[in-house]
Each structure stands twice: as structure tokens, then as C-alpha cells.
Amino acid sequence: MQDRKRDAFFTNEKVAEECLIDAKKIIPNFTDFNFLEPSAGSGNFTTALNKLGIKKNKILAYDIFPKSEEIIKADFLQTKIDSQIKTFSSQKKLITVGNPPFGKRSKLAISFFNKASKFSDIICFIVPNQFLKWSVQSKLSSDFNLIFQKKLKEDSFLLGEKIYKIKCQFQIWSRALFSQKNLRILSPPKISHKDFEMFQYNNTPQARKYFDKKTYKWDFAVARQGYYDYTKKIYEEKELNPKIQWIFFKAKSKEILAKLEQIDFQKLAENNTMILGFGKHDVVSFYMELYGE
Known part of the structure; x- marks a missing residue:
């Protein structure tokens, strides 16, 4: 190069x-x-x-x-x-x-x-x-x-x-497989899971609605892109900075919430090439890897 x-x-x-x-x-x-x-x-x-x-x-x-x-x-x-x-x-x-x-x-x-x-x-x-x-x-x-x-x-x-x-x-x-299996991803990744909901705020006016905890009943939020502390979880609406992109998590049970809180979001963010960050599909894939279907 x-x-x-x-x-x-x-x-x-x-x-x-x-x-x-x-x-x-x-x-x-x-x-x-x-x-x-x-x-x-x-x-x-x-x-x-x-x-x-x-x-x-x-x-x-x-x-x-x-x-x-x-x-x-x-x-x-x-x-x-x-x-x-x-x-x-x-x-x-x-x-x-x-x-x-x-x-x-x-x-x-x-x-x-x-x-x-x-x-x-x-x-x-x-x-x-x-x-x-x-x-x-x-x-x-x-x-x-x-x-x-x-x-x-x-x-x-x-x-x-x-x-x-x-x-x-x-x-x-x-072009030929030789003796190896094909590692190519052939279908789109899952961006949702039956155990929890996710709402994504990408610093747009339309997505600002997800800050409303009373309406969307999310449990916590984590920064999703940029050079931030991905170990930090936000539980209160007043702590949210609208200049930061967030993913909000809403678990279906207390047990599932505990699982979500154990996810290493810092590790997820560091998988990106240049700017730290992750998306819904990264979360779902990591969750399934940890806990199965």
C-alpha cells in the first residue's frame, strides 16, 4: 500500500x-x-x-x-x-x-x-x-x-x-474448496433475538425517541460507536448524552438481563477495524455464542 x-x-x-x-x-x-x-x-x-x-x-x-x-x-x-x-x-x-x-x-x-x-x-x-x-x-x-x-x-x-x-x-x-469447508457467510446475520429487544440511537432526531425510558422500558444502554468506555452501562435517561450513539437493551426477564449485563461490550467494540463500535448483529451473534439459541 x-x-x-x-x-x-x-x-x-x-x-x-x-x-x-x-x-x-x-x-x-x-x-x-x-x-x-x-x-x-x-x-x-x-x-x-x-x-x-x-x-x-x-x-x-x-x-x-x-x-x-x-x-x-x-x-x-x-x-x-x-x-x-x-x-x-x-x-x-x-x-x-x-x-x-x-x-x-x-x-x-x-x-x-x-x-x-x-x-x-x-x-x-x-x-x-x-x-x-x-x-x-x-x-x-x-x-x-x-x-x-x-x-x-x-x-x-x-x-x-x-x-x-x-x-x-x-x-x-x-474457486475450488480443496479439503477445507467454506467459511464464507452466505446469509445475513440475525439482528434480533427472542430473549431481548434492542433500540438503536444513531444521533438522529428520529431515533431520539428511544431516550424515553417510560415508553420503551429499556433496562440499560451502552455506547455503540466511537472512542468511549464500553464497560459503562447507563440505567437512567438523564445520564444519556445525545451526541453519543447508543444501543438500548430491554430484557424479557431478570435472568436474561443478568446475561446481557455480562456481555463484554468493550471486546465487541474492539473488533471493528478503525473506529471502535458494534451493531445489533454483533450483539446477537455474541449472545448466541455465549448462551446458545
């Missing part, structure tokens, strides 16, 4: 190598493929491929601002290079690797994935945590199965010479 103004940080060379070692273990005949790196940045993935025995003539790498002579200066999302990639991918099956730019709400990463899917048999990308969600996976090419994913350490990236922390996954997507 590029620098901060262009949503750009680079993958630590050691991390790139570890990701590709994982890929080599999972993908049969890994070294027989050709490799495409669409946002090569400093070339750490290309270097890692070389260390795994992949010759330079089997790697095609692009970047808008290449930092190596082996990287072609080009915008991967433009159509000018499509014929070159098509010719390259016709020689052997193709694996696309790298750390694409993320963009707001992962839009750039989605675009890079879908462009790569036109030429690739397998895509091995470092992606933001949003790629764990159906809302993103539903926008990706339907021809691909998610066969592997691994949480990366937050200090896996560099911005200039400094460590840049961000929550990411290394995912492997493949």
Missing part, C-alpha cells in the same frame, strides 16, 4: 512471509502457480514469494507509486492493464496476493478483490476486520469460497518507519 494520504501502510516483511507460508501449506502445488500482486507497495510480498522459491518471471506486480524496479507503475483498478494480466493468467493458474488499500468502509479492498477475481483462481489478501462480516462478503465475487482466515497482530504494519496498528485478517479465497 501507499502512505497515509492514500490510505497506505505497508505489511511488515516478516508478516508477509508468514502469510505466504500459511498459503503454501494450504494450497496444493503452490509453487506451480503464477502470482499477481496488485498493490505491491514496498514489494514485501514479492520478496516473500522469492524466498519461497517463486522466480521473478512468475510474478506480476503493480503499484501507483512503485518502490522497486520490479514493480510496474500502474493503477490496478484501471482497465489499461487488463490485457497484460489476462495474458499472464492464461500461462498458468493465478494466485493474487497482497495487502490492498482498504478505503472507507472497505470499498477499495472490495474493488481490488472483485477485479482480482476476474483473473484469479485463488486470492490471498490481508484485509480489514470488516471482511469477517456478511455486509462485506455479500459484495465479493460469488465464485469464491473462503477457505482460510487468520487474525493478524495489530502491529503487523508500517507507516514509514513506524509501526502502524490496525485490526486485520489474512484470508485465502479460492
